[in-house]
Amino acid sequence: MPNPILLALQSWGLLAGALGILFVALVILNKITGGKKKDK
Amino acid sequence: MDTNILNIIMIGVGLILIYLAIKKEMEPTLLLPMGFGAILVNLPGSVMLQDNAILQWLYSVGIESAEAFPLLLFIGIGAMIDFGPLISKPWLIFIGAAGQGGIFISMILASMLGFPLNDAASIGIIGAADGPTAILVSQRLHSNYVAAILVVAYCYMALVPMIQPVVLKATTTKKERAIQMHYKPSAVSKTTRIIFPIVTTIVCGILAPDSAALVGMLMFGNLLRECGVLDSLSRAAQDMLSPLITLLLGLAISPMMRGDALLQPATLMIMAFGLVAFIFDTACGVVFLKIVNIFLPRDKKINPLIGGAGISAFPMSSRVVQKVGIEANKQNHLLPFALGANVSGQIASVLAGGLLLSELIPFFG
Numbered sequence: 492m493p494n495p496i497l498l499a500l501q502s503w504g505l506l507a508g509a510l511g512i513l514f515v516a517l518v519i520l521n522k523i524t525g526g527k528k529k530d531k
Numbered sequence: 532m533d534t535n536i537l538n539i540i541m542i543g544v545g546l547i548l549i550y551l552a553i554k555k556e557m558e559p560t561l562l563l564p565m566g567f568g569a570i571l572v573n574l575p576g577s578v579m580l581q582d583n584a585i586l587q588w589l590y591s592v593g594i595e596s597a598e599a600f601p602l603l604l605f606i607g608i609g610a611m612i613d614f615g616p617l618i619s620k621p622w623l624i625f626i627g628a629a630g631q632g633g634i635f636i637s638m639i640l641a642s643m644l645g646f647p648l649n650d651a652a653s654i655g656i657i658g659a660a661d662g663p664t665a666i667l668v669s670q671r672l673h674s675n676y677v678a679a680i681l682v683v684a685y686c687y688m689a690l691v692p693m694i695q696p697v698v699l700k701a702t703t704t705k706k707e708r709a710i711q712m713h714y715k716p717s718a719v720s721k722t723t724r725i726i727f728p729i730v731t732t733i734v735c736g737i738l739a740p741d742s743a744a745l746v747g748m749l750m751f752g753n754l755l756r757e758c759g760v761l762d763s764l765s766r767a768a769q770d771m772l773s774p775l776i777t778l779l780l781g782l783a784i785s786p787m788m789r790g791d792a793l794l795q796p797a798t799l800m801i802m803a804f805g806l807v808a809f810i811f812d813t814a815c816g817v818v819f820l821k822i823v824n825i826f827l828p829r830d831k832k833i834n835p836l837i838g839g840a841g842i843s844a845f846p847m848s849s850r851v852v853q854k855v856g857i858e859a860n861k862q863n864h865l866l867p868f869a870l871g872a873n874v875s876g877q878i879a880s881v882l883a884g885g886l887l888l889s890e891l892i893p894f895f896g
Binding site for chain 2: 492493495496498499500501502503505506507508509510511512513514516517518520521524525
């Protein structure tokens, strides 16, 4: 059975990591598509 | 306590929910069906609890078997969300992570006070400020308190405009609240808007497989909105699917609103933990930005109020942040930043639920 504190830290850390990956993806996407400015 | 008395109390609770929905306009799309359903299932000799009754059928099909209603609802929610404010300022995504702190803190506290870990995690997920996530997590972890968790979650979501300003003012100084943010609108390309939901689904699905369904449905709805070739489906998801599923979800939850299921001593504790979750969600987002500000030059500081929008209560939380910001500085316009943080919180809350499911389903699933 997982320890609740370790579970919380691990999950929160993974959450931050996943969003960090999305951050990098967004920065790259914005740079690549930056010339095609077509706002909806 | 005698079951009949509990049933009578629950009929009273149902009336209160209906009152809150109609008179106070608190989450009426959900509280009204829930309140009415509570009355139906607590009537003496209620046939609504028989296996072939309509409310049982809705519960069985919509929640118990494949969590269909929360997942379908997320398509509609995804179709309503504009991720533009987040895409144009990617750094806002980290506020969404910080804004889920209340989930984990509440889970730890509930566990320390004797709740088994599956119940503690389900209680903590009230802090996700997201009904479908709360339903899905508490159902799949076989929590004993699904009904209480749902009622508490939706009530607190409706109380965000009352809870958050207090926490925001308690965790910031007036000088910090007055920090002016200058918003420069930047165009977001259509390509990025289309690729974002796809990339998010893939990343979240790989890191937290149990979040794939929730995140996937949310992002599918968003893709319908952004792709530009399915406007009719996007409108249907927003205008027909979402209200219809919300209506059915409120009724489907009703079988859990029996007096003997909901009126337990633990329900009061769950209400307390839910409040703790919301408070710490807000506080963690604010504190995160205050820490970031330590490393920023004076003229580049971020208004820490924006951290309060990292909670998933969209868009109420953004409006609260905007309002509290304007009270401190009439020139301030925090809404664009708050909206970006808010939609990030939507993704983060779903992912948090999925991560907890991934860890706990082997033990409780």
